[in-house]
Amino acid sequence: MRSRRACAAVALAVATATAVAACSSGSSSSSSTSTTTGASSSSGASASTTAKVTLTWWNNATAQPLLGVWQSVIKSFEATHPNITIQNVPIQNEQFATKIPAALQSGNPPDIYQQWGGGQEATQVTSGKLTNLTSAASSWIGELGSAAVGWQVKGQQYGVPFDLHVVGFWYRKDLFARAGITATPTTIAQLESDDTKLKAIGVAPIAIGSKDRWPDAFWWEYFALRECPAATVKAAMTSVSLGASCFSQASTDLTAFLKTNPFQTGFLGTPAQTGAGSSAGLVASGKAAMELQGDWDPSVMEGVSTNKKLSSELGWFPFPAVSGAKGDATAVLGGGDGMSCTTGAAEPACADFLQYLDSPAIQEQLIKVASPGLPANPAAVSAISFPAEQTAAAVDKSASYVATYFDTAMPTQPGENLDNAVANFFAGSGSSSAIITSVAGPA
Amino acid sequence: MRRKYTILPLTYLVAIVIGGVTVVPLLFVFVDGFRTTADINNSPTGLPHPWIWANYSSILTTAPFWQFLGNSALIATVATVLAVGLGSMAAFALSRYVFRGREALFTLFVSGLLFPIGVAALPLYLLLERLSLLDNQFGVAIPEAAFALPLTMFILRPFMRAIPGELEDAAMVDGAGKLRFFVQILLPLAKPAVVTVSLLSFVTSWNQYLLPLLVFTTTSHFTLPLGVATYQSQYSQNTGAILAFTALAAVPALGVFMFAERYLVAGAMGAVKG
């Protein structure tokens, strides 16, 4: 669920970089005179025997600057594909969870829609309405590197990412300096001692938006990544089972960490992204020093604060190592946004559009204007201008592996159950064993 | 009756306290619409400083708000007219006729109260799709009317039952049929109840969120609550503007209540004077 909120934040972002509308002349793709073979086009389109095609596109860019980016992308795509019209339908992020199942169940789903890969996508594939893009994308999907794997179901490409996210610590360099912290923590022990220093200057060490549940999961999942070797994590996601003992160890680590009271007062009732009292707002206003969040956080912070110096005050560091743990100290938790085509959409028009979104020029435009996170296409990484995000990008690149957030990697049902179980654990009303068993069945 | 007025100071005191508790949070929303977000963040409970009109004026002068308002008004009106019109007819039948299965039928209608609309959302969505009512105001108004029927009838039937049989007999003697009696005598007498259910129907429809969310994809068809949510995501950083939008969204329903209130009182007077 969190990546959806991330996208809401993305949609609200005020770019930290200058807005350069790089008009792309991406005409490299095959000129698609998209006559479809029998499969009719989407709602409002003309019959398949003519060359004209309309594609409806559901995305979560309801606000600037991403809204403007998509609109300009549509224009430039249509300019080079005169027989294709793309109808932009922005839908508020939180509403996707309600509208997509209904739409995929009906006879008329949107042609292109946004989704977040992993097990959620796998669940959507069972509707039978998603287009298998493996062959259509085979010529260019390799450009995206390993990121594309997150959008495969059983080795088949059913969706394509257009941006990526990584979860780490966003921190206030000025507050760290004031507290006398000279280097960012590389172990949990150091983090805990830094917390003490921050409390001494009257600042909440770490902000967390527990009211929304999903921020809690980041913590548990990172401890799991530190305790469990990569193979164990991957196997757990595939088999949807947290039985390996390292997962229980993660809960133990988390319990010990929670005992040090690292969060702000009343954190159980704090939302993550809405308003100045949210965890993002607390860091933005200097009431808290750090937050473990995805790379959409800076844009969220800018949205809930009037702190003009924020971008120069923010830094990033990865989740610290846990001493003695058997997992990977450089593993990174992340995710991304992607798009899928539905079976009613005209091909190859739809696949061509997805390819267009991932083309280096469009990716650069996306990064420069909307800075939604990391680009799906590594060729555009150099377009990132925010230093903290550059740090994140570098860590992401050098990470031994990137694990998708568990609630996206697994199908929706166990994913949601896991989030709930971790939230209960944070609230003190759930046990660590409940976290383990949560993925096994309803509630 | 001098005795009555000794109670009055207590009445006033209670009224003030209740009024205060009720009104202050509302004022919060309304007044904060005149503040900048920075102002709100700095002192959550202060008065506007500076006092800005921009939030309210920008909302009132841009098209979407009025579109949302118009949609909400249209849908709520249609749903209310349908629900109260059909509901009062049915309540009349169930209160003034005797026939087999009457109580069972009434129970059937009332059972509609026992399900939250969210449960029926998915099958309803598919039904509306089959009827080509998606992205259409009637696709929202008709189900809303249907879901308002149980409450409407539940409240109207007892009121209609309470009208004495003598009135009906008198009407018969005068040569009026049962239906004439319904329209010309019963309905006016049941006015307080009819106004009440109309009001409840209208407000429920006005605040409905889930159904419009499912049915509408085109923004210009959105109702106000959907509009507020969309507006909120678009301007999430602008707390002041969101609160202004919210305050404005509540005004029409309040206006309807003010309007209806007069009829509530007048109707009761009419019933008593006879």
Place this chain on the structure above:
Amino acid sequence: MTVTLVAPGSVSSRGHSPGPSARLRKKIELTILLGPALVLFVGFVLLPIVIAAYYSLFSWTGYGPLNDFIGLHNYKIAFNDPFFIEAIEHTLILTGLSLLVQGPLSLGIALLLNRKFRGRAFMRLIIFAPYVLPPAVTAVMWSLMLQPGGFVDQVMKSVGLGGLVQQWLANIHIVLYTNFVVLTWQYIGFGIVLLLAGLQGIPAELKEAAAIDGATPWQVTRRVTIPLLAPTIRIWVFLTVIGSLQVFDVVWILTGGGPGDASTTMATYLFLDGFRSLEFGYGSAIAVILFAFCFVFSIAYQRFALRRDTAGALTGVVG
């Protein structure tokens, strides 16, 4: 016109000879009166609900065909889930509180507002205003005010109650009651308006007659007004219980059922563990269970209420 006391159920077409044409006419009239409502109701309410209940027999993600029939298994899971049981407890607590707290409060306020005093119409508007506010707005507003150090805390401090300040939304022991307070704020106007409508149906002559006979205002209220208000009160109780059992919007947005599961209700559980988790079959089963709660109450209540009605109530002017 005098208010004639009529025994219930005797409202019928007295004095008509039930000839065949009259019967036919009655049938036609009934069809005209009941038909449209019935069609609308069955088509758009009953049918979807029955279909939803059908879903409860399956394990279904909402995608693809319905092909995983598991019979009553969902129900078994539900009742074995301690979180669901807890949600039921919370719901029952909220329902009980609604009756015990909101009841007398609504009644008292309605009685007060029924008197003539300056600004009465304005007061009625104010009281009803929260009901008109979308629950989403109410919840957002109150969550802002209930933050640590927020508006509520400041007001309490300023009237000297600073020692009672709690973490209204973060304390798992009181968050349910915080929800109750906000719910009361939102919905009490509905009850008051309902009771006012009932009060205004009570003829002033009866009260005047009692007063002339020497009754004090309190006695008039207790012996004349409230009993005559009984049918409206019964309606209020019914709607309040049903509404409380189904409460969702405000709780969901205010606390999301949290922290953890400290303020879950049956409906938030349905949403979170049913629909959000893409378990439409399970969610539908929870909905059916919720319906069963409401249904059992409704049957029991009708029986109880009806019995009071026929056992020599004060008047027959009841529904």
